[in-house]
Amino acid sequence: MKYESQRVAWYFFATCMLLFSLQIVYGFIMGFAHAGHDVLHEWIPFHTARATHTNLLVMWLLAGFMGAAYFIVPEEADRELYWPKLAYVQWAALVIVGVTAVIGFHFGWWEGRKFLEIPRPLDYLVVVDVLAFVINIGMTIWKGRRVTTTSSVLFFGLLMAAVLYLPGMIPTDNQTMDSYWRWWVVHLWVEGVWELIMGGILSYLLIKLTGMDREIVEKWLYVIVGLTFLSGILGTGHHYYFIGTPRYWLMIGGIFSALEPLAFLGMAMYAITIARRGGRQHPNRTALAWTVGCGVISFVGAGFLGFAHTIPQVNLYTHGTLVTAMHGHMAFWGAYAMLVLAIIAYATPALTGRRLHDRPAATFAFWTSNIGMIAMTLALAVAGVTQVVLERRVGMEFLDVQREIEMHFWGLIMAAALFTLGIGAYIWNFVQHGWPKGELEGGEGQPRQEIAKQPASDDAAAVPAE
Numbered sequence: 001m002k003y004e005s006q007r008v009a010w011y012f013f014a015t016c017m018l019l020f021s022l023q024i025v026y027g028f029i030m031g032f033a034h035a036g037h038d039v040l041h042e043w044i045p046f047h048t049a050r051a052t053h054t055n056l057l058v059m060w061l062l063a064g065f066m067g068a069a070y071f072i073v074p075e076e077a078d079r080e081l082y083w084p085k086l087a088y089v090q091w092a093a094l095v096i097v098g099v100t101a102v103i104g105f106h107f108g109w110w111e112g113r114k115f116l117e118i119p120r121p122l123d124y125l126v127v128v129d130v131l132a133f134v135i136n137i138g139m140t141i142w143k144g145r146r147v148t149t150t151s152s153v154l155f156f157g158l159l160m161a162a163v164l165y166l167p168g169m170i171p172t173d174n175q176t177m178d179s180y181w182r183w184w185v186v187h188l189w190v191e192g193v194w195e196l197i198m199g200g201i202l203s204y205l206l207i208k209l210t211g212m213d214r215e216i217v218e219k220w221l222y223v224i225v226g227l228t229f230l231s232g233i234l235g236t237g238h239h240y241y242f243i244g245t246p247r248y249w250l251m252i253g254g255i256f257s258a259l260e261p262l263a264f265l266g267m268a269m270y271a272i273t274i275a276r277r278g279g280r281q282h283p284n285r286t287a288l289a290w291t292v293g294c295g296v297i298s299f300v301g302a303g304f305l306g307f308a309h310t311i312p313q314v315n316l317y318t319h320g321t322l323v324t325a326m327h328g329h330m331a332f333w334g335a336y337a338m339l340v341l342a343i344i345a346y347a348t349p350a351l352t353g354r355r356l357h358d359r360p361a362a363t364f365a366f367w368t369s370n371i372g373m374i375a376m377t378l379a380l381a382v383a384g385v386t387q388v389v390l391e392r393r394v395g396m397e398f399l400d401v402q403r404e405i406e407m408h409f410w411g412l413i414m415a416a417a418l419f420t421l422g423i424g425a426y427i428w429n430f431v432q433h434g435w436p437k438g439e440l441e442g443g444e445g446q447p448r449q450e451i452a453k454q455p456a457s458d459d460a461a462a463v464p465a466e
């Protein structure tokens, strides 16, 4: 860690750990409900649990992206954050809005639109909060000593994620129009601009962890950005098949979304190739495992399992079934959860000054959570395919089918228990690191403020822009 203001990242990361734990609790509530034991139904009905589970996920991932940006951007721009205090206020506001939203869901205060359940008044607060974040990061880059491709791609991804929140707020009472705009947010986030955030964070981690030349790592970034835009934008059409939009979307959505796995394949090859070619001297091998794992599992979960149901002829049968949940879990896990866990694994030792990254708990966390998630995906796949056959081919009633597939959810619960054990170890390791009290780099004997005020190292000053 080079700059004092990077410390704020820790508060975002700690928030991730808390919200992630809570998300898992709601996952289990739904798992048991699916298995036929909906014991909390009176207080937490399924739809409330589902909205809470998915919104907590989105919230902790966004907190993770923000923490990552506050940690990465000062180093890339070679200066302190432009408004360090604003970053803390923005963090507190995010937590307050998030907690209010989650409590509100339990009292029926919500919009009922999958993934965008947060009620409208809170949407405006989210917009203000994200604006404060984006401006702070933007000013830091703008006033920095250098502008790198990594920080530009990261910033552009974050900015566009903020902009693309707005279509979800367009007022309409037309069901088709509402679905149409909802996908601009949901799809263009995870299969568009979030991929840029992913590319930026992976690039930073790979440069730091492998010692590879920045130029080589960043060249790959251009390829990934290109592939993402080529396929992801019109790929939105794979959600327009059956919502009341014109027929041509079947063709456009089918063709372009079928190309989307290329971007994720690029991401996986990028991580593997650079990790193999670069030196592996960096002591934090756990962070490298999460980084490469993110590339690989995102390809499987998003690329491969996404492709599996993206062609209209297949989607006709699988649409809105547990096949979607199977893909949703591994895609979100591989691409975005593992990404956030990778940057936390990298940054925590630097932020706290305690290098506990090689503890057995850290390795255990990586393997156990991944094996658990693979098993969860398999359980949902079996349940999903059975549901498709019984409901859409045989023609059984929805609820009769749900009863038939109850037993697969015991498989899901067991797999999720394994996953939770792994995440428990990860959080334990995070807690063991303690508060963000680490020394600044090369700071022995010097007061922190002074180091922060010093000019950047000579080589960085000599190369103002790349």
Ligand code: HEM
Residues within 6 Å of the ligand: 114, 115, 186, 190, 191, 238, 239, 257, 258, 260, 261, 298, 302, 303, 305, 306, 307, 308, 309, 310, 311, 315, 318, 319, 320, 321, 324, 327, 328, 331, 332, 335, 336
């Ligand atoms: C990291 C990237 C991705 C994430 C996080 C992700 C996640 C999700 C989630 C959560 C849903 C359910 C959304 C809802 O119904 O509201 C979904 C649906 C879908 N995804 Fe992905 N996805 C990703 C990438 C992909 C890719 C690359 C493809 C295609 C190659 C794909 C194909 C689909 C399709 C076809 C659906 C609609 C399923 C249905 O009809 O019910 N996804 N995805």
Ligand code: HEM
Residues within 6 Å of the ligand: 023, 024, 026, 027, 028, 030, 031, 034, 050, 053, 054, 057, 324, 325, 326, 328, 329, 332, 333, 337, 412, 413, 416, 417, 419, 420
């Ligand atoms: C560890 C315990 C977990 C359990 C038991 C669990 C279980 C479930 C269940 C039962 C559903 C509802 C499926 C339905 O609508 O019928 C669900 C939805 C979802 N979960 Fe989890 N989950 C867990 C963890 C996670 C994690 C770690 C992630 C992401 C990294 C995640 C992402 C999602 C998403 C995106 C959906 C919505 C899927 C869709 O739109 O179809 N879950 N989960």
Ligand SMILES: [Fe+2]
Residues within 6 Å of the ligand: 187, 191, 235, 236, 238, 239
């Ligand atoms: Fe999509």
